[in-house]
Amino acid sequence: MKRVRSVKRKSKRPEPKRGEPEAVDPRSIDDDPVVQDILTAISQKRLKPGAKLGEDKLAAAFGTTRIHIRQALAHLASRKVVMQIPNRGAFVYRPSWEEAQEIFAARRLIETATVAAAIDRLDKSGKAALKAHMELEARHDRNDRWASLSVTAEFHILVAKLAGNRVLLDMSRELMLRTSLAIATFEQPDEQDCSPDAHPDIGALILARDKAGAIHAMRHHLEEMEQRIRPQEGRDEVDELTAIFQEIGARAARAGG
Amino acid sequence: MKRVRSVKRKSKRPEPKRGEPEAVDPRSIDDDPVVQDILTAISQKRLKPGAKLGEDKLAAAFGTTRIHIRQALAHLASRKVVMQIPNRGAFVYRPSWEEAQEIFAARRLIETATVAAAIDRLDKSGKAALKAHMELEARHDRNDRWASLSVTAEFHILVAKLAGNRVLLDMSRELMLRTSLAIATFEQPDEQDCSPDAHPDIGALILARDKAGAIHAMRHHLEEMEQRIRPQEGRDEVDELTAIFQEIGARAARAGG
DNA sequence: AACCGACATAATGTTTACAATATAGACACT
DNA sequence: AGTGTCTATATTGTAAACATTATGTCGGTT
Numbered sequence: 001m002k003r004v005r006s007v008k009r010k011s012k013r014p015e016p017k018r019g020e021p022e023a024v025d026p027r028s029i030d031d032d033p034v035v036q037d038i039l040t041a042i043s044q045k046r047l048k049p050g051a052k053l054g055e056d057k058l059a060a061a062f063g064t065t066r067i068h069i070r071q072a073l074a075h076l077a078s079r080k081v082v083m084q085i086p087n088r089g090a091f092v093y094r095p096s097w098e099e100a101q102e103i104f105a106a107r108r109l110i111e112t113a114t115v116a117a118a119i120d121r122l123d124k125s126g127k128a129a130l131k132a133h134m135e136l137e138a139r140h141d142r143n144d145r146w147a148s149l150s151v152t153a154e155f156h157i158l159v160a161k162l163a164g165n166r167v168l169l170d171m172s173r174e175l176m177l178r179t180s181l182a183i184a185t186f187e188q189p190d191e192q193d194c195s196p197d198a199h200p201d202i203g204a205l206i207l208a209r210d211k212a213g214a215i216h217a218m219r220h221h222l223e224e225m226e227q228r229i230r231p232q233e234g235r236d237e238v239d240e241l242t243a244i245f246q247e248i249g250a251r252a253a254r255a256g257g
Numbered sequence: 258m259k260r261v262r263s264v265k266r267k268s269k270r271p272e273p274k275r276g277e278p279e280a281v282d283p284r285s286i287d288d289d290p291v292v293q294d295i296l297t298a299i300s301q302k303r304l305k306p307g308a309k310l311g312e313d314k315l316a317a318a319f320g321t322t323r324i325h326i327r328q329a330l331a332h333l334a335s336r337k338v339v340m341q342i343p344n345r346g347a348f349v350y351r352p353s354w355e356e357a358q359e360i361f362a363a364r365r366l367i368e369t370a371t372v373a374a375a376i377d378r379l380d381k382s383g384k385a386a387l388k389a390h391m392e393l394e395a396r397h398d399r400n401d402r403w404a405s406l407s408v409t410a411e412f413h414i415l416v417a418k419l420a421g422n423r424v425l426l427d428m429s430r431e432l433m434l435r436t437s438l439a440i441a442t443f444e445q446p447d448e449q450d451c452s453p454d455a456h457p458d459i460g461a462l463i464l465a466r467d468k469a470g471a472i473h474a475m476r477h478h479l480e481e482m483e484q485r486i487r488p489q490e491g492r493d494e495v496d497e498l499t500a501i502f503q504e505i506g507a508r509a510a511r512a513g514g
Numbered sequence: 515a516a517c518c519g520a521c522a523t524a525a526t527g528t529t530t531a532c533a534a535t536a537t538a539g540a541c542a543c544t
Numbered sequence: 545a546g547t548g549t550c551t552a553t554a555t556t557g558t559a560a561a562c563a564t565t566a567t568g569t570c571g572g573t574t
Contacts, residue, residue, distance in 0.1 A: 028334070028341070055526070067558065070527095074328065077285070078335035084285070087526060087565045102424040109374075109425070113366045167359040167435075168366070171428060178424075312556070324528070327556095344535045344556060518573080527564070534557070543548080 034062050034072040042081060042092060043153055043177055044146045049094035049185045053082065081177055093181055097231045100182035104226040107175045108219055111156065114172065115202070115218045118162035119211045126162045127207060133158050134203045142196075153180075155199045159206070159218075179225075186229035195224060291319050291329040299338060299349060300410060300434055301403045306351035306442045310339060338434055350438055354488040357439035361483040364432045365476055368413065371429065372459070372475045375419035376468045383419045384464060390415050391460045399453075410437075412456045416463070416475075436482070443486035452481055 029035060041047040058069045073090045076082035083093045095103065118126070133155060140151045153176060160172040198221040205214035286292060298304040315326045330347040333339035340350045352360065375383070390412060397408045410433060417429040455478040462471035 029331070030335075056524095065559075066526095071331065074286075074331055075335045078287075078332045089526065089566095099424065102422045105422055106424045106428070109370045110367065113370065117366075165359045165362055167356065167363045167432075171363070175424075313554090322528080323556095345537095346556065516574090519571090521568105521570080523567080523569095525564105525566075527562100529562075530560090532557105532559080535555085537552100537554075539550105539552085541548105541550080544546090 029071060029075045032068075032072055032075075034058070034064065034069060035075055037062075038072070038076060039081065039177065040150070043180050044149050045180065045184050046146070047092050049092050049181050051092045053090040053092065055089070079174060079177075081181070093178075094185050095178065095182050097186065100186055100229065101226070103175060103178045103182050104222065107172075107179060108222045110168065110172060110175065111159070111222065112215045112219050114160050114163045114168060115206065115214045116211050117165070117168075118159050119206055119209050119214060121162065121164050122206065122209065129158060130162070130203055130207060134200055137199055152199065155203070159202075162206075183225070183229060186231065188228065188230065195221070198224070286328060286332045289329055289332075291315070291321065291326060292332055294319075295329070295333060296338065296434065297407070300437045301406050302437065302441050303403070304349050306349050306438050308349045310347040310349065312346070336431060336434075338438070350435075351442050352435065352439050354443065357443055357486065358483070360432060360435045360439050361479065364429075364436060365479045367425065367429060367432065368416070368479065369472045369476050371417050371420045371425060372463065372471045373468055374422070374425075375416050376463055376466050376471060378419065378421050379463065379466065386415060387419070387460055387464060391457055394456055409456065412460070416459075419463075440482070440486060443488065445485065445487065452478070455481070 038047065038053070047053075053073060055066050055069050055073070058073075059066045062069070073082055073084065077084045077090065081093055082090050084090045137151055137155065140148060142148055156176055157169075157173065160169045163169070198217070202214055202217045202221060205217055295304065295310070304310075310330060312323050312326050312330070315330075316323045319326070330339055330341065334341045334347065338350055339347050341347045394408055394412060397405060399405055413429065413433055414426075417426045420426070455474070459471055459474045459478060462474055
């Protein structure tokens with residue numbers, strides 16, 4: 001299992017210039033369980049936008065130190081999943097209405113191109129993976145809300161994987177998370193993220209290599225999602241006030257400089 | 258200038274539930290001068306891929322504390338501009354050949370769609386900004402290599418801005434930075450990032466609202482950039498060895514789980 | 515009774531010192 | 545000579561104490 005590594009260890013390091021990195025496990029903070037758990041909690045809507053993420057409480061909940069939590073929160077803030085306010089703490093990110101629309105627009109742009117690339121690259125194993133997922137989605141328990149959310153989200157991830165570009169895959173992952181936040185912020189109550197028939201349809205079109213059809217279906221699917229959110233809905237008076245003053249402040253800033 | 262804020266401060270906070278964030282300056286780590294300076298240093302190729310970013314040295318150079326540097330490096334690592342290796346330190350990210358190709362592919366995908374959106378939204382101020390930049394690029398001092406790099410990079414940023422989607426803009430920024438790293442890692446010596454005539458051509462096509470032409474020119478421009486990099490070039494024997502063992506290790510990991 | 519200011523409390527942010535790890539040089543060995 | 549091991553040094557990672565900043569409550573005032 002680690003034989004290759006051990007060989008490398010034993011041999012003398014033939015490294016002339018100091019400080020050049022070599023092949024070492026690049027295990028990043030992204031694999032950290034704290035980060036992953038917070039991400040899944042957000043994508044499953046167990047953590048709502050605006051929720052406070054106190055350092056001490058998280059440290060106690062995960063049985064780890066405050067420093068560790070701090071690093072995880074900083075990473076999530078870099079990815080715009082968490083909002084850090086100086087001296088106030090970290091909160092689950094709550095996108096503005098404009099940003100929510102921009103997130104959807106970006107997803108439309110990227111995922112339509114992604115599905116086209118997926119069809120171009122589709123091979124035997126890709127077809128198998130797609131079929132497997134479609135079965136999973138058809139059979140999954142629709143009463144288990146959390147599992148249901150995970151399964152449906154995985155479809156879009158799978159399509160991005162089929163496109164064979166990890167850079168795009170990471171971007172899609174990030175956009176999907178931020179979509180969850182946008183929906184959670186502006187959705188009408190009691191709606192589900194994806195209409196139940198959209199994924200099988202898109203999957204079938206991919207399997208049939210119908211590129212134009214798949215692109216159209218994907219765009220339609222995303223537009224349908226976007227049309228279920230409404231500005232200001234789900235906000236109480238306080239939030240309306242802050243929205244008003246945010247807008248005024250932004251306008252003043254634009255005029256001032 | 259801050260009148261709106263002060264009004265908000267004076268009025269009693271009508272906030273019932275504790276911990277909900279309100280409108281406060283969301284000044285993020287991204288505006289930090291350390292982060293910005295490192296980013297510009299990378300985009301100007303004054304910092305090369307693999308360069309060591311020691312905490313103490315950076316702290317001394319910027320006249321700040323190690324913790325501050327640490328936060329900045331963590332943020333840059335989250336954005337894949339810096340690679341952090343446990344107990345070794347932070348290094349300027351060096352993409353693999355595959356990743357470099359994926360970065361270019363992602364840019365082609367996003368920037369062709371971006372230029373189309375820019376044409377759709379093009380208005381009077383947009384035209385003015387584009388013309389102003391084209392003049393700037395025509396007149397700039399080609400002997401000042403660093404300024405030259407900045408000016409040419411700004412063209413792509415400007416196009417993304419014209420598209421009017423900040424989410425996409427941020428993604429383009431990130432991809433452009435990573436493109437710099439990809440080029441710096443695999444370029445032939447003494448080539449410049451962009452061919453000198455490409456930007457004016459694309460700009461003219463945008464101003465003429467020739468969408469198909471602009472898309473084609475942008476794709477061609479990016480393909481031209483990509484074709485100037487070559488795998489393995491610029492690597493010495495040591496790096497070849499590490500590449501071989503990296504590949505073997507990756508294959509073993511894939512087989513194992 | 516509503517408003518304003520001061521204090522107590524709880525959270526975040528920072529400094530300090532210390533521990534763990536890797537690097538580089540020297541030395542012994544085959 | 546080349547290889548392996550050991551030790552000194554430098555750098556990164558971590559923990560705990562401390563300082564700073566918001567928050568909530570109380571009391572006084574108009």
